[in-house]
Amino acid sequence: MVKQQLMFTVEVPGSPEVAGEGKPRRHFLHADKPFVGCPPEASNLHENLLRGVKLSGDSPYLGSRPVTNGVPGPYVWxxxxxxxxxxxxxxxxxxxxxxxxxxxxxxxxxxxxEWIIAEHACxxxxxxxxxxxxxxxxDxxxxxxxxxELGLVVATKDKAKILLDIKERLPTLKHLVIMDTPDEELIAKGKGLDVxxxxxxxxxxxxxxKPKEGTLPTKDTIATICYTSGTTGLPKGVMLSHENLLSFTAATRSLVDSNSVCNYNKDDCYISYLPLAHVFERIVQVCLTWAGARIGFYQGDTLKLLDDVAELKPTIFASVPRLYNRIYDKVLQxxxxxxxxxxxxxxxxxxxxKAYLASGHTNHMLWDNLxxxxxxxxxGGRVRLMLTGAAPISADVMDFLRICFSAMVIEGYGxxxxxxGASVTDGRDLSSGHIGGPAPHCEIKLIDVPExxxxxxxxxxxxxxxxxxxxNVFKGYYKNPExxxxxxxxxxxCHTGDVGRWDSQGRLQIIDRVKNIFKLAQGEYIAPEKIELVYQKHEIVAQSFVYGDSLQATLVAIIVPDEDVIKQWVISKGLPSKPLAELCQDQAVRKAVLKELEDYGRAEGLKGFENVKNIYLEPNQFTPESGLMTPTFKLKRHExxxxxxxxxDEMYAAISS
Structure with a gap:
């Protein structure tokens, strides 16, 4: 573990004083060096694959589990x-x-x-x-x-059908390449639509x-247009170059010698289930391909993910806080x-x-085995590196992962x-409650938000x-200069919209959101994500949506309870046991849960105006399929x-009555 007095970031030497903003800060080992861009032997993503081939040519790369009569078999590579x-x-x-x-x-x-194969073919x-x-x-x-202006899409049969169903509104679409086997009906439907x-x-x-040579990209060639799901309006196309996507690999490799990150290599194995349509999963796979590691894909059903993990036994596991929170809750329950x-x-x-963490150790000879x-x-029992990103994770859960899995746990922010990843925690730093500092491919500054x-x-x-x-910073939004x-x-x-602060050791903490705030009638600013994070630490709460109307003086919330926990909890409170849907409609249960959350919120440091004054219990979880979450499990507040x-409206009416 690093010494407590170590500064993880330093101000960029010679940076000027600018009114209304702090000086840029960089990783302490790279303050006076150029930003790293492409890793050794890879100036574009095709060369990145070639390096993996050089290291692991006849070794496994991409694995999947064939399913026969509904039963998955071992991984085939x-x-x-x-x-x-x-x-x-x-x-x-x-x-x-x-x-x-x-x-x-x-x-x-x-x-x-096939997703990876198609992308590399591009x-x-x-x-x-x-x-x-x-x-x-x-839409x-x-x-x-x-x-x-897509003319060709590589898709599975089910996704191809979605495109053909709206083909009359897709004039440029001419070719559908099917990852699984297309049936005659699909081929005929395409032919009828001139596809x-x-x-x-x-x-x-x-x-x-008929082999045909292509033109290789440069580091500045646009590699992907990654459309953000967003929480409101139409998605924006983020243009990312080959260097953009390679820069995180270069950043992590430059820190291996200092033990700031785990030395991932060709012997590592990774489970892929986070959406490849999003950049978190993409940059992890870029790193692993450069190293010649193997990547096994889940069956496609997150409910069966742990079965796939048990079969694959990965050494590296990446996830979002939503899943880690579930593991934490289930173990403690x-x-x-x-x-x-x-x-x-x-x-x-x-x-x-936990005391061992404070002294810089994640392993314990007795307790790890016992x-x-x-x-x-x-x-799977072999994980040595865990990654978390896409949303804030609580300090309690970070400590839990380090204690229970004896792994290096890295949190990234970007x-x-x-x-x-722009900011990452240092693998030697076992403290929690922050997101580290800028990796060697970027610098970070804070600008005033006076309002x-x-x-x-x-x-x-x-x-x-x-x-x-x-x-690592994008080239702009596609066809959207405004x-x-x-x-x-x-x-x-790049102005992120997130509010942060530097702690005493130069590490970054996320404390607020410029855009996801609102003002209550009495003039208090509210950051709903902060409050939701508090409530979701309570074992009763699986998900929450906190809302405040600017014409009202109080907050209300939609609470999705954890089904297993609340059924036991109501019995402990002397309330009758019922199916979840009926419990959620029971006014006595609702009042008891509200009181529990009020007490918990105060204990966790929420101010009086930050605690919700009424709740609605929702039996169905927020999901991307319901349109209430993005594919990376961020709440779509507007929706x-x-x-x-x-x-x-009913909750506010009840408060005022």
Whole structure:
């Protein structure tokens, strides 16, 4: 563990004083060095694949689980050499469809090997990939296809049907390449709409028979247009270059020697289930491909994810806080339900290892084998590196992961516009409650937000909107100069909309959101995400949506309870047991839960006006499929407000009555 006095970031030497903003800060080992961009031996993403091939040619690269009669079998692997051959053949097939430099190619499926193969085939010919995902809704898909003028989309059968159903509104679409086997009905439907429907295997075969060289990209070539799901309005197309997507690999490799990050290598194994349509998963896979590691894909059903993990036994696991919170809740619920000696032993082991964290250790010879091996087995038993991103994670959960899994746990912060990770925690730093500092591919500064009372001159900790500049920052929003100018200033700084502060060791903490705030009638500013994070730490709460009307003086919330917990909890309170839907409608249960959350909120430091004054219990979880969450499980506030407007009005009416 690093010494407590170590400063993790330093001000950029020679940076000028600018009114209304703090000086830029960089990683302490890279303050006076240029930003890293591309890693060794890879100036574009095709060369990144070639490096993986050089290291692991006949070793496994991409794995999947064939399902026979509903029963998944063991993982079946394609080697690096086999994948490269498929990439070249498919790339030639693309070229025979007149795809070349800057041609846009759509990718529309859940994570699977063909997604990766198709993307690399695009890179071989300097094409631009445009990921699609159906949780956006038909209108957004139509918008993306038409704005990027997609002529060819590589998709699974089910996704191809979605496109054919709206083909009359997609004038540029001419070819659908099917990752699984297309049926005659799909082929006929495409033919009737003047769309070629061809299997990926047939197109690869065609490319093998008629090889065609492509034009390789440079580091500045646009690699992908990654459309943000957003929380309001139409999605924006974030243009990311090859260097943008490679910069995180370069940043992590530059820190390996200092033990700031784990030395991932060709012996590592990773489970892929986070959406490839989003940049977090993409940059993780870029890192692993550069290192020649193996990547196994889940079956496609998150409910079966832990079964896939048990089969694959990954050494690296990446997730979002939503899943880590569920693991945390379930383990602690199990300990509580077990009671007796088992619970006492777990608590003793947990306390001992928490003290170990403070002294810089994640391993304990006795407790790891005696108590925590069963927890580690939930993720296959071999995980040594855990990554979390996309949303804030609580300090309690971070400590839990380090204690129970004895792994290096790295939290990253960033956006699509910063190619994912911009700030990362140092692997040697076992403290929690912060997101580390800028990685060596960027620098970060804070600019004043006077209307919220945050300034870069605040004592003892400077505060302000987080701005990021470096080789990871996007090139602009596709065909949208107005929105680009709002986010990317003339000096190359990306304005994130997040409010942060530097702590005493130069680490960044997220404390607020410029855009996701509202003012109550009495003039108090509210950051709903902060309050939701508090409530979701309570075992009763699976999900929450906190809302405040500017004409009202109080907050209300939609609470999705954890079904297993609330059923036991109501019994402990002397209330009758019922099915979840009926419990949620029971006024006595609602009042008891509200009182519980009020008490908990005060104990967790929420101010009086931050605690909700009425709640609605919702039995169904917020999901991307329901339109209430983005595919990376961020709440769509605008959509949630519209969806629950009736309940919101009723809660406020009850408060005022």
């Amino acid at each position: 394609q080697t690096y050499n086999e994948v490269l051959k498929r990439v070249k053949n498919l790339g030639s097939g693309f070229a025979h469809r007149d795809l070349g430099v800057d041609s846009a190619v759509g990718l529309f499926s859940i994570n699977r090997p 890179f071989l010919h300097s094409c631009i990939t445009v990921p699609l995902y159906d949780t956006l809704g038909a 957004a898909i139509e918008f993306i296809v038409n704005q990027s 070629e429907v061809i299997s990926i295997i047939d197109l690869e075969r065609e490319g093998a028979e 199990g300990v509580k339900a077990k009671g007796g000696i088992g619970a006492m032993l777990f608590k003793k082991a947990f306390a001992a290892k 108590v925590f091996s069963k927890v580690r087995a939930r993720l 956006q699509t516009e910063t190619s994912g 919220m009372g945050y300034t870069s001159k605040d004592e003892p900790h400077p505060r302000g909107e987080i701005c990021i500049r470096g080789t 929105k680009t100018a709002e986010t990317l200033d003339k000096d190359g700084w 949630a407000k519209k969806y629950y407007q009736k309940q919101i």
